[in-house]
Amino acid sequence: MDTQNIYRIGTGAGFSSDRLEPALDLLRLGRLDAIVFECVGERTLAFGHRDRRADPARGYNPLLERRMRAVLPLAQAAGTRVITNMGVANPRSAAQRTIEIAAELGLVGLKVAAVTGDEVSHLIGPDTPLLEPGCRLSETGREMLAANAYMGIDAILPAIEAGADVIITGRVADPSLFLAPMAHHFSWGLDDWRTLGAGTSVGHLLECAAQVTGGYFADPGHKEVPDLAYVGFPLAEVTADGSAIITKLESSGGLVSQRTVKEQLLYEVHDPAAYLTPDVSANFSQVQLSDDGKDRVRVNRAGGAPRPAQLKVTVAFDGGFLAEAEISYAGPGAAGRAGLAGSVVSERMDTLHGSNGQTRIDLIGVSALHASAVDYPDMAQDVRLRCAMRASSMDAAELLLWEVEALLCCGPAAGGGYRGHVTPSVITYSAFVDRGDVRPQLEILST
Amino acid sequence: MSRQIPLRQIAHARSGDKGNRSNLAIFVYEPEHYEILRQQLTPERLQENFGGVLRGPITRYELPNLHGLNFVMDQALEGGVNESLNLDGHGKSWSAMILALEVDLEIQK
Numbered sequence: 001m002d003t004q005n006i007y008r009i010g011t012g013a014g015f016s017s018d019r020l021e022p023a024l025d026l027l028r029l030g031r032l033d034a035i036v037f038e039c040v041g042e043r044t045l046a047f048g049h050r051d052r053r054a055d056p057a058r059g060y061n062p063l064l065e066r067r068m069r070a071v072l073p074l075a076q077a078a079g080t081r082v083i084t085n086m087g088v089a090n091p092r093s094a095a096q097r098t099i100e101i102a103a104e105l106g107l108v109g110l111k112v113a114a115v116t117g118d119e120v121s122h123l124i125g126p127d128t129p130l131l132e133p134g135c136r137l138s139e140t141g142r143e144m145l146a147a148n149a150y151m152g153i154d155a156i157l158p159a160i161e162a163g164a165d166v167i168i169t170g171r172v173a174d175p176s177l178f179l180a181p182m183a184h185h186f187s188w189g190l191d192d193w194r195t196l197g198a199g200t201s202v203g204h205l206l207e208c209a210a211q212v213t214g215g216y217f218a219d220p221g222h223k224e225v226p227d228l229a230y231v232g233f234p235l236a237e238v239t240a241d242g243s244a245i246i247t248k249l250e251s252s253g254g255l256v257s258q259r260t261v262k263e264q265l266l267y268e269v270h271d272p273a274a275y276l277t278p279d280v281s282a283n284f285s286q287v288q289l290s291d292d293g294k295d296r297v298r299v300n301r302a303g304g305a306p307r308p309a310q311l312k313v314t315v316a317f318d319g320g321f322l323a324e325a326e327i328s329y330a331g332p333g334a335a336g337r338a339g340l341a342g343s344v345v346s347e348r349m350d351t352l353h354g355s356n357g358q359t360r361i362d363l364i365g366v367s368a369l370h371a372s373a374v375d376y377p378d379m380a381q382d383v384r385l386r387c388a389m390r391a392s393s394m395d396a397a398e399l400l401l402w403e404v405e406a407l408l409c410c411g412p413a414a415g416g417g418y419r420g421h422v423t424p425s426v427i428t429y430s431a432f433v434d435r436g437d438v439r440p441q442l443e444i445l446s447t
Numbered sequence: 448m449s450r451q452i453p454l455r456q457i458a459h460a461r462s463g464d465k466g467n468r469s470n471l472a473i474f475v476y477e478p479e480h481y482e483i484l485r486q487q488l489t490p491e492r493l494q495e496n497f498g499g500v501l502r503g504p505i506t507r508y509e510l511p512n513l514h515g516l517n518f519v520m521d522q523a524l525e526g527g528v529n530e531s532l533n534l535d536g537h538g539k540s541w542s543a544m545i546l547a548l549e550v551d552l553e554i555q556k
Contacts, residue, residue, distance in 0.1 A: 042466070043528045043536075132466050132527065216461065219543075223459055259459060259474070262513050266472030268463030270519045272508050285510060319529065360532040388532040427529040430466055 007185045009178060009202075010235035012071065012082070013037040014209025016044040016061055020070060022210070022233040022252060027074035029249050030235050034181040035075065037067065037084035038174050038207045042314060045171060046426035048089030049146045049316045059090035060097070060168075068101045068166075076107055076165065083156065083177050087168040089146065091116050092443065095168045099445040110447045113164035115155050117440040118171040121147040123433045124315060131430040142317035145426060149311045149433055152278025154190065155440030156180035162444055171314065173277045175203030186240045190279075197282040197304020198242025200275070204282075205246055205264050205299065209233045212246060212264040214254030227253025247296045256295040265299075278311055278435070280304040310432040319427035320390050323397035325404035325420035326364075328384045329412070335366050337412035338383040344411055345387050345403050353399050355389060362386040384417075390425070397422040450552040457550070458484060460542035467530075469523040469538040471545060474515035480552075481514040487550045488516060496548060500525075 010032045012023035016039045026032060039061045040048070052059025061067075064086045075082050087094040095114035102110045124147040126138035133140060148171035157180055159167045169177070179199045182188070188195050205212050213234045214225040225231070232252020236244040248256055265284055269275050273285040283303040292298045329338040342361035349355035364384035387404050391397040401420035408418060454460075457480045460473040475484050490505035503521030510517060524538050525531035 041528075046529050219455075219459070222455060259476075262474050262515060263459065263461040263472065265513070266463075266470070266510070266515065266517050267461055268465055268470060269472070269517065270465070270468070270470060270506075272510060272517055285508075286512065288512060322532075362534065364534075386534065390532065425529070428466075428527070 005240055007182055007238040008032050008235060009034045009036065009181060009206070009238060011036055011038070011206045011209040011233045012084070013039050013067070014207060014211060014233070015039065015041060017063065018209055020067060022231070024070055024074060025249055025252060026233055026235060027071065027078055027080060029251065032078065032080045032235060033185065034081040034083060036177045036206065037082070037086055038177055038209070040085045040088055040171060042428050045088060045148060045314055046316055046428055050424060050426050052089045053145065057093050060088050060094035061086035064094055065097060065101060068098050069105070072102055072107055072110070072166070073105055076110060081160070081181060082166045083181060084167070085169045085172050085177060087114065087170045089170065091168050091170045095443070095445055098166060098168065099447060102447045107447055110166065111162070111164045112166045112445045113159035113162065113168065114443045114445070115159055115167060115169040115172070115440060116443070117155060117438060118148045118151050118169070119146060120149045120313060120433055120438055123147070123437050124313065124431060128431050130315065131432070133429060137315070140317065140429070142427070145316045145318055147313050147315045147431070149313045149438045150278055151311070151438060151440055152176045152307070153180040153183055157184055158440070158442050159444075160184045162442065164444060173279070174207040175200045175277055176279055178203030178206055179279060182238050191306070193280050193304035193306055195242040195304070196280040198302045199238070200277055200280055200282040200304065201265070201284055201287060201299060201302035202236050202238055202242065202244045204275070205261060206234055206236055208264060208267065210254060211267065212260050213248045213252075213256055214260055217260055217263065223259070225254055229253065242302070243298065243300045245292050245296050245298050250295070256297055258289045258291065258297055261289055261297045261299065274305070276308050278307060280307050309435060311435050311438055313431045313433055314428050315431050316426050316428050319425035320392040321394055321397040322388065322390055322423045322425045323400040323420070324386065324388045325401045326384055326386045326418070327404055327407055327411070327415045328382070328417040329415055330382050331414065332381065334381050334383040335363060337415070338363050338366070338385045341385050341407050341411045341415060342387065344407065348403055349389070349400065358389055359400065360388045362388070394422060449554070451549045452552060453546065454488070454548050454550055455546035458546065460546055462538055462541040464524055464528060464537045467522055467524045467527040469520045469541055471518045471520065471541050472515055473518070473542070473545065474513060478514050481511065483550055483552060483554070484516060485509060487554065488548070490518065492548065493518065493520070493545070
């Protein structure tokens, strides 16, 4: 193996609201070739569309400005390329804003690329089959707001070849953000499935940032994580065959172990032998993990098969308004009183407001997250009633808030701590389009 | 002779979501417990315990080299993160709930 040729790639964010300082530490101390900020999920893409609807200049990650202000000077000083999907529903505006920030900071010679082409609503019509409700689009009775295809490394490579220092995309498959710079560095062929599969396993391990370095892992008494308050973000030392060592900065909190790596390797994976991305059908089923010193795990033997012919598309629809309202009960019989309050709300929503059994009732502290999954004994003495529903108008949504607040005087004894809010919502379903119909585009701005 | 213990004592787990589908990967700490996990934590077992909310088919993948299993549970997220009225629309808490199930350390085929 060519031990001299190691590509160092780190994670700057693993989700839209991720912390910033672990990314800055990596930029200062990690000697990185590239850093990736992965900030788009099904939930946050929906938020991006909601924001762009309210203001056509927005729709990118709300933390973009704060992040770029801190990241750009460090990345330029370290010679580290920045790749991010913080463009969310509006990569062009995100790139424009980034270049303005670079100019304000006096950073000269910075090239910022906007990668677009993922917005494919022109390819989606009333007859398009939707994967999850299992019906055609027109049968949902909902208004389509946007449709975004998961693009792959072929959308990002031209920006790298053009020498962009910062690459901002919209919907690109998460591991592709990492795979693109690796593939470019090692000149991997776009049909070298085995190596692309191996690189994809590395991207997949890095894409949720701290989830491989001790975040989303600690369980006191069972799985201890040192210095969780300052958990570091990961970096990978990738070699030309796509195998890698997953590690973190010594000065950061958290840990990298075979356990953290295993949990993340299967995170959001269905068939481990066929993890489908736009680039490859990656095979994680034969992966071998081995220790390579403290907080260093070697990942070997991921493989791959030809990429799928179609690309997955997230189709966003107007989801109306989500209403949520809560009130608390404490002391002996708390669960009984909270339960009674819940049935009062249900009854009134159905009878007086035509809710039709669509009001969800949770007893937080008794059985909230997966309400009917488990019956816990009625011992709780600190119970919060949560009521939730979806409505097509703000007025209808506010009726739920009113009903729950009215429990203060009209409900069971000793209820307090009412809070309620209404959020405009976007819901999403999946569809597929032929990859040849999706045309990535590139625009480069410079200071 | 039986020795019932909660899975939490021998295994760790993580769940994730894609649309209305939840996945749960569970790994034993010690390789010698892999067979116990494989024999006793079946899709039928999950259906039996959580059938009220796991409404769709459950597929299980075996990962002998990682000493783990991956469960894929369809229609498990009340529509998925953007549609569900569940506080935990991602189904993140599944992994912790499943670790409460008990296995028998003495049963070996």
